[in-house]
Amino acid sequence: MITGFATKKLSPIAIGTHLGEMNHEDSLKYQEALVYALTHGINFIDTALNYRGMKSERDIGVVLRHLISETGKYERSECFISTKAGIIPGDIDAGLVPKAYLQKKLIEPGIISVEDLHVVGHQKHILTPRYYDFAIEQSRMHMGLETIDLHYIHNPELSIAVLGPERFYKQLETLFTFYETKIEEKKLRYYGMASWDAFLLNPSEKGFISLEKVIQIAHAVAGEHHHFKFIQLPFNLFNTAAATTWTQSIQGRRFSAIEAANRLGLTVTVSAPLAQGKAFSETKRPEDFLQFVLDHPGVTAAMVGMKQKSHVQKNLALLSLYP
Helix, strand or coil: CCCCCCCCCCCCEEEECCCCCCCHHHHHHHHHHHHHHHCCCCCEEECCCCHHHHHHHHHHHHHHHHHHHHCCCCCHHHCEEEEEECECCCEHHHCECHHHHHHHHHHCCCCCCHHHEEEECCEEEECCHHHHHHHHHHHHHHHCCCCEEEEEEECCHHHHHHHCHHHHHHHHHHHHHHHHHHHHCCCEEEEEEECCCCCCCCCCCCCCCCHHHHHHHHHHHHHHHCCEEEEEEECECCECHHHHCCCEEECCEEECHHHHHHHCCCEEEEECCCHHHHHHCCCCCHHHHHHHHHCCCCEEEEEEECCCHHHHHHHHHHHCCCC
16 A cells, blocks of 8 residues: 555555536536545545646646645645556647557657657557656656645557557556656656556557566666555456456466566556446446455455546545445
8 A cells, every 4th residue: 555645555445537528617617526526535536647738737736736835725645646657648639549649749849759749540659758757857846846745657558559568568667667756856756657458468469468578678777675565457247357467477477467566566547337338327326336345355445436516526435435
């Protein structure tokens, strides 16, 4: 359990900021929800540079400035914030869709080259440290943070599908070396991978990533005191593969992704605990979906989209069950 950011542990429910429109109305809803969450027991926020055209990170920045600088009733150390990079973002406030952002903000200034892009269908992914340096600075600026608690490589399965394992893991070593320098500079505290299916695929499939190999690289870069400490993956009542499919190997023994991560000393956070909204159209209650995830051994927290105060209030009722 990661507890060093504050005197208390991570709340088992994190407020997710992925869903919603890229407009001012939804920003106001998010800001109200974030204020209520942070002042009523939720201390974990999950976001990404590309969420809502960068508005999600900016909304978090508005809230933190209000609670910490303006009211003085909240301390930065009271909350844990994770964000992500790797997918080309857009910037709605600057009027730039991802394609235009890629050209004007990344390629033309020389931050990346076209050769750095790993393209799978309509998706583009990047592993070059120059991009992550840029992305981290953007996230720090948006949220007004000196230090980001956790930075994820977002959907790395895209890059390994293009590069193949040998080239991917070699580039990953370079990226991990970069991440460790950001730790030394106190711009980050931890790094990890937020994946959709990288850890759940059959090892023979394109996009599969071995957690054992990733940890070996982290050890090669920074020894046993490396800061690769988190993974994020989907897990819910309709998609139990993270716990029931033995896709990962450690010293020749097969494990589920969650169990392998735990054995390798990683903290597991869960995306899509409500099955991307399917929980609201089935016979089971959304609370049943959340309890299924939170009760599972080896899961630290579920990332739950909450863009309204009422959503926060409803989910807070579950926190009393997890002292």
